[in-house]
Amino acid sequence: MRAWAKALPWAFVALLILTWQMAISHQPAAILPTPWAVVLGIQELAVKGLLLKYVVASLFRVTWGYVLAAVLAIPFGLFLGWHRRGQVALNPLLQILRPISALAWIPLAILWFGVGDLASIFLIFLASFLPITVTAMNAVGSISSNHLNVGRNFGLSETQLVLKVLFPAVMPQLVVSLRIALGIAWLVVVAAEMIAATSGLGFLIVDARNAGNRYDLVVAGMVLIGLIGLLLDIMMRKLEHLSFLRWAHREE
Amino acid sequence: MAGMVQTTVRSKLSLTGLNMTFGHGNEVVDVLENIDLEVREGEFICLLGPSGCGKSTLLNIVGGFLKPSSGEVVIDGEPVRGPDPRRIFVFQERGVFPWLTVEGNIGFGLFRLSRQEKARRIAHYVELVGLQGFERAYPHELSGGMKQRVEVARALAVNPDMLFLDEPFGALDSITRLEMRRELLRIWRAERKTILFVTHDIEESVQLADRVVVMSTRPARIRNIMEINIPHPRDISSRRYLDLRDSIFEQIGLAHKI
Incomplete structure (x- = not known):
């Protein structure tokens, strides 16, 4: 990439900040913060120790809910894909549950777990579990029958077939679904914390508004959410380009 | 032993009364009809027929990937019950693990x-x-x-002692295809496998096989089995080669003028 192509995204960020600054300065009764006020807001959070506390709280919930979902959904989805009868039996249920946003579960989550970490973790778990399960299930279905037949032809046992053909074949799709699920988990944690928690970046946004319309802190929370979300996505994309998955990008 | 026929080369594969139908209820398709075939050890057999006639189905049955509706597949005196590492099926290049x-x-x-x-x-x-x-x-x-x-x-x-090849060179360009045929023959001579080779290419079958099993359109029956008794390497402009090729063209009902 040429230098200007690399600089272009930053130019747009700068343009946005500039437009933002100009728009605020043309507004007589300034409720909304200027970009600089947001920077000061972040600094204020850091000084008070809230920045670290809230970021850690949100990441803690996402980690637990998401890792738990991945650990359970991958084997579950692969099992359903591998055993046609299991898939036939459970697929309708999965398809009914899937369009129900995890956020719709907030009242039940609070009822069951109270306001706190567990409710948020539960919601993140729900939000990540179904997409990973369904992708894993479908990934097994899309394995080439040629490849399975080759495995059987060479005398592989069922276990060997799973280890040597099924796992490598579904891995690229799994990694993509893990990245997407992490994105969803990050969206959900913010929403969950707005209602079902008393810490975290979602809570920060609601709290800042309620405690005297501190829109500088509201926007500070939004900026932090965006930046951390970006970092998580970059991390997962790195995973997709590990050498043993590279074949998937070159096929067809 | 008295009364027994002494064969010099033992039978490797025998198909008896093989039938295959797909579907159920009113939508039944007969794919294979009454297939009988004996293959000797070390033989190179081409199954030749038009696309979609059922020759790949036949190969999949022999390979143990499909069960016939009726009839029997016996290899080395044992009925085939499933795929076996002693007999390897070669898909078109789609079987390679990416x-x-x-x-x-x-x-x-x-x-x-x-x-x-x-x-x-x-x-x-x-x-x-x-x-x-x-x-x-x-x-x-x-x-x-x-x-x-x-x-x-x-x-x-x-x-393995048998290879099943399902139109293995179909997706290749014509130059590579010729090279691959030559290499396959070289390997076959070096390793002496029994080969079942499915193709819809008449020239290919006459270039490769000891015997060409000419099949009909669906439901596939064996029309004729042609002995290709030309030693390798085969001269594809020789009288003998052209005669055999043309007689297959005639059997399939094709004119060989375009």
Whole structure:
């Protein structure tokens, strides 16, 4: 990439900040913060120790809910894909549950777990579990029958077939679904914390508004959410380009 | 023993009264009808028929991937109950595992061997199919012909006594296809496998096979079995070759003028 192509995204960020600054300065009764006020807001959070506390709280919930979902959904989805009868039996249920946003579960989550970490973790778990399960299930279905037949032809046992053909074949799709699920988990944690928690970046946004319309802190929370979300996505994309998955990008 | 016919080459494969129908209820398609065939050990057989006639189905039944509706497949005196590493099915290059290197693919069936023995075999078959220097390459870095060689090498590496090839060179360009035929014959002569080779290409069948099994359109029946008694390497402009080829053209009902 040429230098200007690399600089272009930053130019747009700068343009946005500039437009933002100009728009605020043309507004007589300034409720909304200027970009600089947001920077000061972040600094204020850091000084008070809230920045670290809230970021850690949100990441803690996402980690637990998401890792738990991945650990359970991958084997579950692969099992359903591998055993046609299991898939036939459970697929309708999965398809009914899937369009129900995890956020719709907030009242039940609070009822069951109270306001706190567990409710948020539960919601993140729900939000990540179904997409990973369904992708894993479908990934097994899309394995080439040629490849399975080759495995059987060479005398592989069922276990060997799973280890040597099924796992490598579904891995690229799994990694993509893990990245997407992490994105969803990050969206959900913010929403969950707005209602079902008393810490975290979602809570920060609601709290800042309620405690005297501190829109500088509201926007500070939004900026932090965006930046951390970006970092998580970059991390997962790195995973997709590990050498043993590279074949998937070159096929067809 | 008195009264028994002494055969010089024993029967490797025998198909008796093989029938295959797909579907159920009112939508039944007869695919194979009353197939009888004897194949001798070390023979190169081409199953020749028009596309979609059911010859691939026949190969899949012999390979143990499909069960016939009726009839029997016996190999080495035992009925076939499923796929078996002694008999390897070579798909078009689509059977190569994209996540394994050339080495990994060729060594795929060698999981029971020691590390050294496995490495030795891989090296041997890499050389046999002329893929030296590509051991660490992934399939997406190879041409169609090279991927086909990987499949053939992977099949040969487990030292099977039969190979089933389902239009293996169909997806290759005509130059590569000719090269691959020559290589397959070289390997066949070196390793003496019994080969069942499905094709819809008349020229290909006459160039390769000891016997060409000419099949009808669906439901596939055996129309005729042609003995191609021309020694290898075959001169494809010789009278004998052209006569045999033309007689197959006639049997299939094709004019060989375009």
